[in-house]
Amino acid sequence: MPNPTSIGRTRWAIAEGYIPGASTSQDRAFVSHETACILNAGDRDAHVAITIYYADRDPVGPYQVTVPARRTRHVRFNDLTDPAPIPRDTDFSSVLESDVPIVVQHTRLDSRRAELALMTTAAFADD
Amino acid sequence: MPNPTSIGRTRWAIAEGYIPGASTSQDRAFVSHETACILNAGDRDAHVAITIYYADRDPVGPYQVTVPARRTRHVRFNDLTDPAPIPRDTDFSSVLESDVPIVVQHTRLDSRRAELALMTTAAFADD
Amino acid sequence: MPNPTSIGRTRWAIAEGYIPGASTSQDRAFVSHETACILNAGDRDAHVAITIYYADRDPVGPYQVTVPARRTRHVRFNDLTDPAPIPRDTDFSSVLESDVPIVVQHTRLDSRRAELALMTTAAFADD
Amino acid sequence: MPNPTSIGRTRWAIAEGYIPGASTSQDRAFVSHETACILNAGDRDAHVAITIYYADRDPVGPYQVTVPARRTRHVRFNDLTDPAPIPRDTDFSSVLESDVPIVVQHTRLDSRRAELALMTTAAFADD
Numbered sequence: 001m002p003n004p005t006s007i008g009r010t011r012w013a014i015a016e017g018y019i020p021g022a023s024t025s026q027d028r029a030f031v032s033h034e035t036a037c038i039l040n041a042g043d044r045d046a047h048v049a050i051t052i053y054y055a056d057r058d059p060v061g062p063y064q065v066t067v068p069a070r071r072t073r074h075v076r077f078n079d080l081t082d083p084a085p086i087p088r089d090t091d092f093s094s095v096l097e098s099d100v101p102i103v104v105q106h107t108r109l110d111s112r113r114a115e116l117a118l119m120t121t122a123a124f125a126d127d
Numbered sequence: 128m129p130n131p132t133s134i135g136r137t138r139w140a141i142a143e144g145y146i147p148g149a150s151t152s153q154d155r156a157f158v159s160h161e162t163a164c165i166l167n168a169g170d171r172d173a174h175v176a177i178t179i180y181y182a183d184r185d186p187v188g189p190y191q192v193t194v195p196a197r198r199t200r201h202v203r204f205n206d207l208t209d210p211a212p213i214p215r216d217t218d219f220s221s222v223l224e225s226d227v228p229i230v231v232q233h234t235r236l237d238s239r240r241a242e243l244a245l246m247t248t249a250a251f252a253d254d
Numbered sequence: 255m256p257n258p259t260s261i262g263r264t265r266w267a268i269a270e271g272y273i274p275g276a277s278t279s280q281d282r283a284f285v286s287h288e289t290a291c292i293l294n295a296g297d298r299d300a301h302v303a304i305t306i307y308y309a310d311r312d313p314v315g316p317y318q319v320t321v322p323a324r325r326t327r328h329v330r331f332n333d334l335t336d337p338a339p340i341p342r343d344t345d346f347s348s349v350l351e352s353d354v355p356i357v358v359q360h361t362r363l364d365s366r367r368a369e370l371a372l373m374t375t376a377a378f379a380d381d
Numbered sequence: 382m383p384n385p386t387s388i389g390r391t392r393w394a395i396a397e398g399y400i401p402g403a404s405t406s407q408d409r410a411f412v413s414h415e416t417a418c419i420l421n422a423g424d425r426d427a428h429v430a431i432t433i434y435y436a437d438r439d440p441v442g443p444y445q446v447t448v449p450a451r452r453t454r455h456v457r458f459n460d461l462t463d464p465a466p467i468p469r470d471t472d473f474s475s476v477l478e479s480d481v482p483i484v485v486q487h488t489r490l491d492s493r494r495a496e497l498a499l500m501t502t503a504a505f506a507d508d
Contacts, residue, residue, distance in 0.1 A: 007140050007222060007253045013388050015418040015453065015486035016501055029216070030239075037142040039180055039220035053420055053453045072142065072180045072220035089410070093420035093453035093484070095388060103220070103251050105142035105233075106486075108499065112411075115242040115369055115496040118235065120143055121503050122248050124484050126388045134267050134349060134380045156343070157366075164269040166307055166347035199269065199307045199347035230347070230378050232269035232360075242369040242496055245362065247270055249375050261394050261476060261507045283470070284493075291396040293434055293474035326396065326434045326474035357474070357505050359396035369496040372489065374397055376502050 006042035008101035009125040014094045016106065016121075017052070019078055021088030023111045032111045034077040036096065036123070039103040040067040046098045050075075052086060053093040060084055067102065074107075096123070133169035135228035136252040141221045143233065143248075144179070146205055148215030150238045159238045161204040163223065163250070166230040167194040173225045177202075179213060180220040187211055194229065201234075223250070260296035262355035263379040268348045270360065270375075271306070273332055275342030277365045286365045288331040290350065290377070293357040294321040300352045304329075306340060307347040314338055321356065328361075350377070387423035389482035390506040395475045397487065397502075398433070400459055402469030404492045413492045415458040417477065417504070420484040421448040427479045431456075433467060434474040441465055448483065455488075477504070 020032035040046040046069075049062035063080045067073045077086050077094070086092065096104055104123040109116060147159035167173040173196075176189035190207045194200045204213050204221070213219065223231055231250035236243060274286035294300040300323075303316035317334045321327045331340050331348070340346065350358055358377035363370060401413035421427040427450075430443035444461045448454045458467050458475070467473065477485055485504040490497060 007138060008251070011388060013420055013422065013484040015420040015484045015503075016416075016455070016488050017418075017453070018455075035143075037144075037218075037220065039140055039142040039222075041140065041178075041180060041186075041220075041222055051422075053422060053451060055453055055455070059422075059451050070180060070186050072144070072182055072218060074143070074145075074182070074218040091418075091453060091455040093418065093422075095420075095422055103140040103142045105248065105251075106501070107143050107246065108501070110497060110499055113496045115240045116237060116244040117490075117497040117499040118237055118244040118246040119373075119488065119499040119501040120233070120235070120246040120248050121375065121486065121501050122142075122251050124389070124486075124503050124506065125251065134265060135378070162270075164271075164345075164347065166267055166269040166349075168267065168305075168307060168313075168347075168349055197307060197313050199271070199309055199345060201270070201272075201309070201345040230267040230269045232375065232378075234270050234373070242367045243364060243371040245364055245371040245373040246500075247360070247362070247373040247375050248502065249269075249378050252378065261392060262505070289397075291398075291472075291474065293394055293396040293476075295394065295432075295434060295440075295474075295476055324434060324440050326398070326436055326472060328397070328399075328436070328472040357394040357396045359502065359505075361397050361500065363498075369494045370491060370498040372491055372498040372500040374487070374489070374500040374502050376396075376505050379505065 006101050008103040010098045011126040012096040012104040012123045014106045014123045017092035019088050020110050020112050024114050030111050035107045037074045037105040038067050039072045043069050044100050046100045046102050048098045051095045055091050133228050135230040137225045138253040139223040139231040139250045141233045141250045144219035146215050147237050147239050151241050157238050162234045164201045164232040165194050166199045169227050170196050171227050173227045173229050175225045178222045182218050260355050262357040264352045265380040266350040266358040266377045268360045268377045271346035273342045274364050274366050278368050284365050289361045291328045291359040292321050293326045297323050298354050300354045300356050302352045305349045309345050387482050389484040391479045392507040393477040393485040393504045395487045395504045398473035400469050401491050401493050405495050411492050416488045418455045418486045419448050420453045424450050425481050427481045427483050429479045432476045436472050
């Protein structure tokens with residue numbers, strides 16, 4: 001049996017970022033959202049600092065997120081509030097820095113129309 | 128004529144994972160599903176061990192999948208049952224480990240609404 | 255002025271592959287299709303050999319595609335016929351090998367329903 | 382607190398490119414568009430030169446874009462006009478070259494039908 005104790009990188013970037021301000025459902029599963037899925041396959045908790053970059057003002061952060069050892073956490077940018085909520089309908093980018101290796105994937109669900117639109121990509125891993 | 132005997136890596140991760148629990152069609156092609164497409168272009172069978180990571184409990188696995196030499200296999204996470212089925216409407220991540228180089232791509236088809244939503248990404252390859 | 259004479263790799267793989275057999279429009283732009291977008295930014299023509307891998311039979315190929323110097327070519331798998339058409343509604347993967355560096359991106363448009371679904375990813379580059 | 386002063390690469394390529402010529406809404410948020418999201422997390426402004434490659438004629442460019450230090454810029458290919466607008470309903474690819482490290486992600490919103498289709502991928506980073 002394989003033992004994937006640790007996999008990934010410690011610095012990641014997601015150049016795309018945009019939380020649609022509207023949704024055709026208020027069910028949490030269908031509210032328009034932008035997510036950073038973070039996998040920590042290792043044996044130590046990951047302390048992840050997220051910095052948000054904007055088009056026309058200084059970056060905001062760090063947003064502190066802990067992903068326990070051998071756990072995944074799908075972080076919705078919608079839910080980040082400390083130090084400040086992320087405005088809707090606004091272009092942004094993000095950088096994620098962790099003290100242990102993690103894997104990051106970016107996903108958006110857009111429900112501004114009645115039907116869903118989805119997109120995803122592996123984030124950019126800086127080595 | 129080129130002879131792509133072997134291509135890829137032996138350790139892969141997909142940080143995103145979520146099987147929608149609902150579908151507007153029961154036709155297998157249109158049931159909401161999450162897939163790991165695995166290419167084994169080499170001359171030896173690939174024995175792939177998949178480990179599933181969750182947000183709030185220990186990882187489950189390995190799920191054993193064989194991809195024969197010079198074949199592709201599009202593995203639906205929906206179909207994995209041993210050692211345990213993957214719950215629907217639940218965040219997860221996966222790590223895939225193979226004894227020979229493979230290439231992994233992640234795809235989701237979401238048919239919770241009448242129209243389809245699709246997303247895909249190359250998985251993260253650990254070198 | 256920058257002069258991006260050459261960029262990319264010579265061996266690429268796309269683990270996902272599936273041409274939906276149905277479409278709600280016969281307009282070429284809206285017919286369900288699977289595409290390998292190939293950029294040859296260099297000064298020499300790229301001779302690309304595509305091999306198709308299946309789940310339950312031997313690989314088929316090579317399909318020979320030329321991408322002229324400093325040109326792009328969006329190759330629809332639907333259009334490949336020599337040595338054999340690619341069956342619809344069938345899982346496959348592909349390996350692309352070029353004699354000069356190229357960049358490959360995979361895109362699918364699915365119009366089996368009235369509304370469109372799209373997905374894309376950078377292909378896997380083997381170094 | 383982490384200090385992600387700089388992250389990324391200086392040469393990027395997006396092999397896919399296609400601006401749908403039609404849209405079911407003229408609201409800027411819903412007009413069919415193709416975007417290169419560019420993150421400059423560093424302390425110096427990024428001067429980015431974009432070259433557009435076509436299937437049947439010489440490349441056009443460079444399109445000059447500045448992304449200020451510690452800012453993001455989501456560049457719509459629809460908006461590029463100098464030296465020439467990018468034709469709609471036409472296959473293209475792009476190469477982005479910067480004087481400082483940046484991160485690039487490619488996104489398309491397609492509103493040719495009433496419902497939205499989205500796709501995204503990290504661009505290809507040449508090292």
